[in-house]
Amino acid sequence: MSKQGVNRIESLRRRWIAYQLSADVVLALGIGLLTGGLGFYLMALPVIWGLIIFAVALTVLVFTHKPWNVHNSDIAGYLSKEYPDLQESTDLLLQPAVHMNTLQLLARSQAKVALDGLKVSHAYFAKRFKFAVLLLLGAVVLVWVVGKVIPHHHTGVFWSGDKESAKVIGPSEKVLPQIDGVELIVNPPAYTGKGKRTQDRFNLTAEEGAVVHWSIKTNIVIKKAYLIFNDKERIALRNMGEGTEWSASRMIDKPGFYQVSIDGKLSDLYQMQVVKDGPPVIHVKVPKQYTYIDAGEVQQVNISAALNDDYGIANALIIATVAKGRGEGVKFKEYKLNFNTTFGDRKAQYDVQKLIRLPALNMEPGDELYFYVQAQDTHQQQSRTDVFTVAIQDTAELLSMDGVLSGANLKPEFFRSERQIIIDAETLLKEKDTISVEKFNARSNDLGVDQKLLRLRYGKFLGEEDETVEGPKGADNLASPEDFSNASKILKEYTDDHDKADDAQFFEPAVKAQLKATLTEMWKAELQLRLYKPQAALPFAYKALRLLKDLQQKSRSFVAKTSYNSPPLKPEKRLSGELDKIIQPANRQDIKAPADNQLVLKNAVGVLEILKLKPLLATNDTRTLQLANQRLSEIASMQPGAYLPALGAMRRILSLQKISLQDVNTVERAIQKTLSAVKITPKAAESSTDMGLSKSYYKNLKQVNN
Structure with missing residues (x-):
């Protein structure tokens, strides 16, 4: 191997790995900054979540790309592909020269010379790194825009929680210069299961029923200090030591605002938010609102429900009522069942469940079970669901002939046929042990054929196609010259022309849907009978019969007999001719328009519009704004988070200091939010102001022209 060439390739490999790792770090930093900033x-999440997401994203990216898996041969292949001067011989530099022939040695030496003088560009190695830098810059810009547009008020920057000594970091509050520090201890109610927590801010958010303890330190000795709640209630702070330490306690049960008064000087308005405890939420998954147990089905019901509450569920149970009998002889018995x-x-x-076996509640065919789920939370609040009904099919009533012989019955032979199939199936099951298997299967198959024929008879009412085999067609009926280009006759000859089930208009949509459901149950019963399982077919047959009888009852109409009951006559008054007691009825009623509770705020809007043009308050305008301030104070006590800034702005306007246009706009927006739209009432058309002069003018002009 050429040592110098291998060193150059190894250097390029290290450059590739460095760029890939840098790209993964920058990309993970952009993901962490984007998710953490948003x-x-x-969502007021602490910044530490952004750091956690950065670490997770970096780990996933590094182990996904695995830049260390890039070898020298990969770099050599890239160089041979991108730089023609190497003549695709870079990989020869990585191989030992002992095993090469003369031609390979010559190409190897030429590649070594070319590689020594080659300047490799960074563009290919830095492609992912550039993309990661652009993503990071986009994340920085997006987080900066969101931070400028959306105001943020967080209870913690790095950590948040209900720790006992947790210090709240957030926007600074305006406090009186005499106050050196404050500590609020919030003791949530016992039903919440939360421990006490402390904070160093006046704005507080507490659970309903929590006890809040204020400890205020002053930098000078003061004489008196108060807490004023909603401009009404005043609580005196107790002196805990030489006039510089003061404390008070109060239970918070409703939202509002309060101020701190020190020797007559009032602080800004501080809001009190109350977190209310809602009742338990119950969602019953199964069963449905109405459950019908047909003959042959297991007489049991499984109740599954999901219970949710803010601070915990204390207890839950099922209130069940069994109804037995009919008419005036019905009896009820109540049960309380635990999950x-x-x-x-x-x-x-x-997630709770309960399996109720109906025979254990002494229920028989024809009885009904009514139940609802009731839950209670740790705050002794209760909630319950709607009533669910479970009914057991009474087979004796279903198989009875009541109503079949009446004049309102529709096609009674069809009902008797379905009933006869059920009776024959039950008879077959009773004789199962006394007959052979072949005979049992044959009789079961015959019942399936009867069920099919009955289903086809009902299918005709829905326009279904008859399952008959079409015989062979005769001679060609289109040979006649008169039928040439007769489209309707050609389509009729070569297409399957029959009715459509959706076009059948014999019944109303509800009746048609129930008939379709009946046919479905007949299909299922026929399947089981054809499989020699009459026991499994009985539930479907019973359900089909029940649907048919219910359809029969729906087809009836009842008109109640009406009569006129005249008032009793007085004989002494008859034929007397006295009409002085007969007078025209008159009803007089004074209707007063309801008081407009928003009139004060409407008048204040007019004053605020004047202040935008001329920032001076007249005496009458001051009185109008004072009345609006009282109304706004009542609204802010119910929704401090939305209206407390407007109330503070209103008080700055009334203090006769320099009136700020921003304060005027803040108050006006809050008032406009509270005002409801004016209802438009009918009224007579107003006459024109010319008192009919224009009409007279055109009339006279017409006479002159004539």
């Missing part, structure tokens, strides 16, 4: 600004799951750990999500 997660930080859009096969323990709720001691109080997790937030459970």
Whole structure:
């Protein structure tokens, strides 16, 4: 081997590996920056997630490309392909000269000379690296744009959580100059299962029912300090040491805002967000809303449900009611059934199941089971599902002849035929042990043929094609010269012309769909009978019969008998002729227009528009804005996150300081958000202001022209 040529190829190989590793690092850095930055600004995720994604992406990219698997022979092949001066002999430099012939040695020496004077470009090696740099620059620009457009308020930069001593890093708050520091200790309710947490900010987010403890330190000795909640409630801070340490506690059960008052000086408005605990959410997967158990099916029902809650499920059970009997003799019995799951750990999500065997509840054919699932969370909140129904088919009633002999029955012989198939199948099963296998199979096949014939009779009502074998056609009916170019006759002769099931208009769509379902069950019953399995065919036959009887009941119509019951007559009043008591009925009612709760805010909008042109407040305008400030304060106490900045801007306007156009726009946008659209009511057409002068003018002008 040529040592100098091998060293040059090895140097190019190291250059290739360096470029590939650099491209993977830059590409992973772009992916980590993009995902971490968007997660930080859009979903308030800590920055550490971006570093984790960078490490994972770098590992995946490096082990996917595996740049160390590139060998000297690959570099030699690339050089031979890209540089003609090497005469495709670069790979000879990597082989020992002992095994070469004279021609190979000559080509090897020429390749060595050409390689020594060759300048290899970096463009091919840096192709992936350039693409990775462009992706990184695009990620930087996108994250910068998102950071400028979307405001971000995060509770943590590198880490977030409910640690006891966690310090919250986020946007700075405006505090009074007398305050040296603050510590808020939030104690969530016991039902949440969370521990207490601390923060060094006034804006707080707490669970409903949490107890918050304020500890405020001042840099000077003060006399009095208060916490003012929603401009209504005032709590005095207790002096904990020589006038520089003050504390107070309060339970947070609704959102709002508060201020800190120190010796009469008020701070900015701080918001209180409350995280409410919703009731449990129950989703029943199986069974369906109404379940029908036909004859021959297993009399059991499997209940599967998913339970979800914010802070955990404490208990869940099934409330079941069994209805037995009919009419006035119906009886009900209630059962409380537990799931096969323990709720001691109080997790937030459970997948529960329960198998109910209906005979264990003393249910018989014709009985119905009504049940619903009820769940309770750790906050003693309950929720329940809709009622589900499970009914067992009463075969005795299904096989009865009630209603078949009535005048409202449609085609009773069809119903009797399906009923007869079921009776014959059950008789065959009873005689199975007394007859031979061949006879049993023959009778089962005969029942399948009867089921097929019945299915075909019903199929005619849906326009289905009859399953008859078409005989051979006679002589050509198109030989007559009169039929030349007769398209309709040609199509009729050489095409399969029959009805379509979708075009059958004998029944309404609902009836047609039920008839199709009946035919499907008959198909299944026929299949089992042809397979010599009458026991397996009974459920399908029973379901087909039930659908037919239900269709029979739907075809009936009932018109209730009506009559007129006149009021009793008074004999002493008859034929007296007294009409003074008969008067015209009159109903008078004073309807007052409802008070407009938004009138104050509407008037404030007009004042704000004037302030945009002339930033001076008149006395009447000040009163209007004060009333709007009270209304805005009520709205901000319910939704502090949306209206608290506008309330602060309104108070700066009322303080008669320098009125800022930005504050005016902030308040106006918040008020416009609260105002609802005006309902347009009918009204009479307004007459023109000319009092009919234009009409008189045209009338006189017409007379003059005539």
